[in-house]
Amino acid sequence: MRMGEGVEWGLHCCLALAWLEDEAPVPTGRLAALFELPPVYLKKRLQSLVRAGILDSVPGMRGGFRLARPPAEITLMDIVAAVEGPDDAFRCTEIRQRGAGAEAPAREFTRPCGVATAMRRAELAWRRELAAQTVADLLSVSPSGAPGRVRRHYERRSG
Amino acid sequence: MRMGEGVEWGLHCCLALAWLEDEAPVPTGRLAALFELPPVYLKKRLQSLVRAGILDSVPGMRGGFRLARPPAEITLMDIVAAVEGPDDAFRCTEIRQRGAGAEAPAREFTRPCGVATAMRRAELAWRRELAAQTVADLLSVSPSGAPGRVRRHYERRSG
DNA sequence: GAGACGCTACTCGGATAGTGTGTGTCCGAGTGGAGCGGG
DNA sequence: CCCGCTCCACTCGGACACACACTATCCGAGTAGCGTCTC
Numbered sequence: 001m002r003m004g005e006g007v008e009w010g011l012h013c014c015l016a017l018a019w020l021e022d023e024a025p026v027p028t029g030r031l032a033a034l035f036e037l038p039p040v041y042l043k044k045r046l047q048s049l050v051r052a053g054i055l056d057s058v059p060g061m062r063g064g065f066r067l068a069r070p071p072a073e074i075t076l077m078d079i080v081a082a083v084e085g086p087d088d089a090f091r092c093t094e095i096r097q098r099g100a101g102a103e104a105p106a107r108e109f110t111r112p113c114g115v116a117t118a119m120r121r122a123e124l125a126w127r128r129e130l131a132a133q134t135v136a137d138l139l140s141v142s143p144s145g146a147p148g149r150v151r152r153h154y155e156r157r158s159g
Numbered sequence: 160m161r162m163g164e165g166v167e168w169g170l171h172c173c174l175a176l177a178w179l180e181d182e183a184p185v186p187t188g189r190l191a192a193l194f195e196l197p198p199v200y201l202k203k204r205l206q207s208l209v210r211a212g213i214l215d216s217v218p219g220m221r222g223g224f225r226l227a228r229p230p231a232e233i234t235l236m237d238i239v240a241a242v243e244g245p246d247d248a249f250r251c252t253e254i255r256q257r258g259a260g261a262e263a264p265a266r267e268f269t270r271p272c273g274v275a276t277a278m279r280r281a282e283l284a285w286r287r288e289l290a291a292q293t294v295a296d297l298l299s300v301s302p303s304g305a306p307g308r309v310r311r312h313y314e315r316r317s318g
Numbered sequence: 319g320a321g322a323c324g325c326t327a328c329t330c331g332g333a334t335a336g337t338g339t340g341t342g343t344c345c346g347a348g349t350g351g352a353g354c355g356g357g
Numbered sequence: 358c359c360c361g362c363t364c365c366a367c368t369c370g371g372a373c374a375c376a377c378a379c380t381a382t383c384c385g386a387g388t389a390g391c392g393t394c395t396c
Contacts, residue, residue, distance in 0.1 A: 002246065004340065006341090007278075027368065028369080035255075036258045038342070038343090044343095047370070047371085057370085058368085059347080059349065059368060060347095076277055084160040089160050090162045090166065091164070091167070095195070096171065096194075099194045100312035101194075103308060114301050115167065121292070122286075125288040126288075129285075133277045133281070141273040143263075161339080163379065163380090187329080202329095203381085216330060216331090218329060219387050220326095220328045220389045319396105320396090321394105322395085324391105324393085324394095327390085327391100330386085332383105334381105334382080335382075336381075338378090338379080350367090353364080353365095354362085355362080357358105357359085
């Protein structure tokens with residue numbers, strides 16, 4: 001099981017957007033320069049965040065992205081779900097009903113699969129932990145010098 | 160983020176092996192027939208469980224697989240880690256040190272990345288929940304008729 | 319008749335192809351500003 | 358000099374190739390049982 005790198009990018013970009021806390025939208029190129037990421041592909045990932053309502057996008061010149069909500073109202077779960085998709089990691093294909101299970105009475109399968117339930121329980125714990133952390137929490141634990149440095153780096157390139 | 164189907168197979172197979180609780184090893188073909196799974200590919204997955212020390216494999220005729228430990232000592236975490244690999248789902252590539260971060264003093268990076276820490280926290284909750292559940296727990300929540308049915312199905316094919 | 323040898327059938331184990339989901343890129347739609355012309 | 362129009366540069370949005378990992382498979386190594394040959 002592996003998580004796409006777009007999750008890391010999305011998290012750091014949301015954090016950077018919170019640091020910049022600018023009214024003006026931040027274009028993809030500038031955001032990519034902050035982390036030396038491939039600009040076009042980063043844009044594709046940010047589009048996922050827009051579709052999820054986490055970012056607002058402004059088209060046209062002087063356009064770009066900005067946070068759609070205050071950092072305290074953006075959970076890590078929101079970002080992960082937006083980038084990786086809403087599907088559960090563990091997918092139950094009901095193999096219990098195949099083979100030997102085909103001979104079982106149908107009422108036995110009205111209850112959900114015990115294996116799937118156990119896996120789902122663990123995944124819910126993961127989701128709950130992600131939902132309990134917001135971008136604002138990331139702000140509070142970030143190094144004190146980071147926001148100013150990002151802002152300087154950003155304004156330098158904006159000329 | 161998606162989890163391979165081998166995890167579901169591994170879990171159900173361990174459960175079936177616990178149901179059969181047989182001294183004689185169970186060959187791949189019989190195990191695959193219990194769930195109508197592709198036998199050869201299932202065998203490849205079971206090999207992962209053998210490498211992890213969850214199953215014992217007996218080569219040669221009358222060979223097969225059997226649980227290496229009592230069901231109560233096999234956690235779901237063991238099985239998931241064996242099939243999916245030990246790597247964390249979220250991989251921190253330290254993009255905080257690139258771009259704007261390159262200008263930061265090195266001592267700022269002695270502390271781990273806050274984003275990675277938050278993600279790791281959630282993943283640890285997931286792992287903890289998986290480690291708290293054992294195959295024995297799955298046995299206790301399974302339908303009462305399932306073990307006997309699997310055993311009958313198995314012995315029927317074994318002639 | 320008993321024992322030992324060899325053969326065969328059947329199993330795990332690792333190396334080998336096909337396919338689907340990311341990964342990375344490109345071009346089109348839309349917008350704000352600057353330059354130019356007219357009043 | 359001021360206003361409006363036109364053109365252009367720059368941005369997001371969705372459609373298009375490429376790569377790696379998962380899926381699926383085949384052949385080789387090893388073992389238990391059985392038949393046969395010999396004593």
